[in-house]
Amino acid sequence: MLGGISIWQLLIVLGIIILIFGTKKLRNVGSDLGGAVKGFKKAMHEEEKGEEKDDTQTQARVDHKEETNTYDVQAERKPEEQEERK
Incomplete structure:
Protein backbone atom coordinates (compact mmCIF):
# COMPACT_ATOMS: atom_id res chain seq x y z
CA MET A 1 0.00 0.00 0.00
CA LEU A 2 1.12 3.53 -0.75
CA GLY A 3 0.06 5.49 2.32
CA GLY A 4 -3.57 4.35 2.30
CA ILE A 5 -4.03 4.42 -1.50
CA SER A 6 -4.44 1.00 -3.05
CA ILE A 7 -3.24 -0.01 -6.49
CA TRP A 8 -6.85 -0.25 -7.67
CA GLN A 9 -7.53 3.38 -6.73
CA ILE A 16 -10.10 8.62 -15.72
CA ILE A 17 -7.10 10.76 -16.74
CA ILE A 18 -6.69 8.74 -19.95
CA LEU A 19 -10.41 9.15 -20.73
CA ILE A 20 -10.25 12.91 -20.18
CA PHE A 21 -7.01 13.75 -21.98
CA GLY A 22 -6.50 10.82 -24.35
CA THR A 23 -3.36 8.77 -24.85
CA LYS A 24 -1.87 10.98 -27.57
CA LYS A 25 -1.97 14.11 -25.43
CA LEU A 26 -0.56 12.22 -22.43
CA ARG A 27 2.26 10.87 -24.64
CA ASN A 28 3.05 14.43 -25.79
CA VAL A 29 3.05 15.71 -22.21
CA GLY A 30 5.35 12.85 -21.18
CA SER A 31 7.80 13.51 -24.01
CA ASP A 32 7.77 17.26 -23.29
CA LEU A 33 8.45 16.58 -19.62
CA GLY A 34 11.26 14.16 -20.51
CA GLY A 35 12.80 16.71 -22.87
CA ALA A 36 12.65 19.39 -20.21
CA VAL A 37 14.40 17.16 -17.69
CA LYS A 38 17.06 16.22 -20.27
CA GLY A 39 17.62 19.89 -21.13
CA PHE A 40 17.92 20.79 -17.46
CA LYS A 41 20.52 18.08 -16.88
CA LYS A 42 22.47 19.21 -19.95
CA ALA A 43 22.43 22.84 -18.79
CA MET A 44 23.66 21.85 -15.34
CA HIS A 45 26.49 19.81 -16.88
CA GLU A 46 27.50 22.71 -19.17
CA GLU A 47 27.42 25.12 -16.23
CA GLU A 48 29.84 22.92 -14.30
CA LYS A 49 32.17 22.85 -17.31
CA GLY A 50 31.79 26.62 -17.70
CA GLU A 51 32.80 27.22 -14.09
CA GLU A 52 35.94 25.12 -14.56
CA LYS A 53 36.71 27.01 -17.79
CA ASP A 54 36.12 30.40 -16.11
CA ASP A 55 38.53 29.47 -13.31
CA THR A 56 41.19 28.56 -15.88
CA GLN A 57 40.60 31.76 -17.87
CA THR A 58 40.72 33.90 -14.74
CA GLN A 59 44.04 32.36 -13.77
CA ALA A 60 45.37 32.97 -17.29
CA ARG A 61 44.28 36.61 -17.13
CA VAL A 62 46.02 37.06 -13.79
CA ASP A 63 49.19 35.51 -15.19
CA HIS A 64 48.94 37.70 -18.28
CA LYS A 65 48.48 40.87 -16.21
CA GLU A 66 51.57 40.05 -14.18
CA GLU A 67 53.61 39.76 -17.36
CA THR A 68 52.41 43.07 -18.85
CA ASN A 69 53.25 45.21 -15.85
CA THR A 70 56.59 46.20 -17.38
CA TYR A 71 56.78 49.57 -19.08
CA ASP A 72 59.29 50.48 -21.76
CA VAL A 73 59.91 54.19 -21.56
CA GLN A 74 62.08 54.31 -24.67
CA ALA A 75 59.40 52.71 -26.79
CA GLU A 76 57.02 55.52 -25.80
CA ARG A 77 59.38 58.37 -26.73
CA LYS A 78 59.33 59.94 -30.12
CA PRO A 79 62.18 58.97 -32.45
CA GLU A 80 63.68 62.50 -32.22
CA GLU A 81 63.88 62.28 -28.43
CA GLN A 82 65.58 58.88 -28.64
CA GLU A 83 68.27 60.30 -30.98
CA GLU A 84 68.91 63.24 -28.63
CA ARG A 85 69.49 60.90 -25.70
CA LYS A 86 72.13 58.86 -27.57
Missing part, protein backbone atom coordinates in the same frame (compact mmCIF):
# COMPACT_ATOMS: atom_id res chain seq x y z
CA LEU A 10 -4.43 4.47 -8.66
CA LEU A 11 -5.56 2.47 -11.71
CA ILE A 12 -9.02 4.05 -11.57
CA VAL A 13 -7.53 7.56 -11.39
CA LEU A 14 -5.17 6.72 -14.28
CA GLY A 15 -8.12 5.42 -16.32
Whole structure:
Protein backbone atom coordinates (compact mmCIF):
# COMPACT_ATOMS: atom_id res chain seq x y z
CA MET A 1 0.00 0.00 0.00
CA LEU A 2 1.12 3.53 -0.75
CA GLY A 3 0.06 5.49 2.32
CA GLY A 4 -3.57 4.35 2.30
CA ILE A 5 -4.03 4.42 -1.50
CA SER A 6 -4.44 1.00 -3.05
CA ILE A 7 -3.24 -0.01 -6.49
CA TRP A 8 -6.85 -0.25 -7.67
CA GLN A 9 -7.53 3.38 -6.73
CA LEU A 10 -4.43 4.47 -8.66
CA LEU A 11 -5.56 2.47 -11.71
CA ILE A 12 -9.02 4.05 -11.57
CA VAL A 13 -7.53 7.56 -11.39
CA LEU A 14 -5.17 6.72 -14.28
CA GLY A 15 -8.12 5.42 -16.32
CA ILE A 16 -10.10 8.62 -15.72
CA ILE A 17 -7.10 10.76 -16.74
CA ILE A 18 -6.69 8.74 -19.95
CA LEU A 19 -10.41 9.15 -20.73
CA ILE A 20 -10.25 12.91 -20.18
CA PHE A 21 -7.01 13.75 -21.98
CA GLY A 22 -6.50 10.82 -24.35
CA THR A 23 -3.36 8.77 -24.85
CA LYS A 24 -1.87 10.98 -27.57
CA LYS A 25 -1.97 14.11 -25.43
CA LEU A 26 -0.56 12.22 -22.43
CA ARG A 27 2.26 10.87 -24.64
CA ASN A 28 3.05 14.43 -25.79
CA VAL A 29 3.05 15.71 -22.21
CA GLY A 30 5.35 12.85 -21.18
CA SER A 31 7.80 13.51 -24.01
CA ASP A 32 7.77 17.26 -23.29
CA LEU A 33 8.45 16.58 -19.62
CA GLY A 34 11.26 14.16 -20.51
CA GLY A 35 12.80 16.71 -22.87
CA ALA A 36 12.65 19.39 -20.21
CA VAL A 37 14.40 17.16 -17.69
CA LYS A 38 17.06 16.22 -20.27
CA GLY A 39 17.62 19.89 -21.13
CA PHE A 40 17.92 20.79 -17.46
CA LYS A 41 20.52 18.08 -16.88
CA LYS A 42 22.47 19.21 -19.95
CA ALA A 43 22.43 22.84 -18.79
CA MET A 44 23.66 21.85 -15.34
CA HIS A 45 26.49 19.81 -16.88
CA GLU A 46 27.50 22.71 -19.17
CA GLU A 47 27.42 25.12 -16.23
CA GLU A 48 29.84 22.92 -14.30
CA LYS A 49 32.17 22.85 -17.31
CA GLY A 50 31.79 26.62 -17.70
CA GLU A 51 32.80 27.22 -14.09
CA GLU A 52 35.94 25.12 -14.56
CA LYS A 53 36.71 27.01 -17.79
CA ASP A 54 36.12 30.40 -16.11
CA ASP A 55 38.53 29.47 -13.31
CA THR A 56 41.19 28.56 -15.88
CA GLN A 57 40.60 31.76 -17.87
CA THR A 58 40.72 33.90 -14.74
CA GLN A 59 44.04 32.36 -13.77
CA ALA A 60 45.37 32.97 -17.29
CA ARG A 61 44.28 36.61 -17.13
CA VAL A 62 46.02 37.06 -13.79
CA ASP A 63 49.19 35.51 -15.19
CA HIS A 64 48.94 37.70 -18.28
CA LYS A 65 48.48 40.87 -16.21
CA GLU A 66 51.57 40.05 -14.18
CA GLU A 67 53.61 39.76 -17.36
CA THR A 68 52.41 43.07 -18.85
CA ASN A 69 53.25 45.21 -15.85
CA THR A 70 56.59 46.20 -17.38
CA TYR A 71 56.78 49.57 -19.08
CA ASP A 72 59.29 50.48 -21.76
CA VAL A 73 59.91 54.19 -21.56
CA GLN A 74 62.08 54.31 -24.67
CA ALA A 75 59.40 52.71 -26.79
CA GLU A 76 57.02 55.52 -25.80
CA ARG A 77 59.38 58.37 -26.73
CA LYS A 78 59.33 59.94 -30.12
CA PRO A 79 62.18 58.97 -32.45
CA GLU A 80 63.68 62.50 -32.22
CA GLU A 81 63.88 62.28 -28.43
CA GLN A 82 65.58 58.88 -28.64
CA GLU A 83 68.27 60.30 -30.98
CA GLU A 84 68.91 63.24 -28.63
CA ARG A 85 69.49 60.90 -25.70
CA LYS A 86 72.13 58.86 -27.57
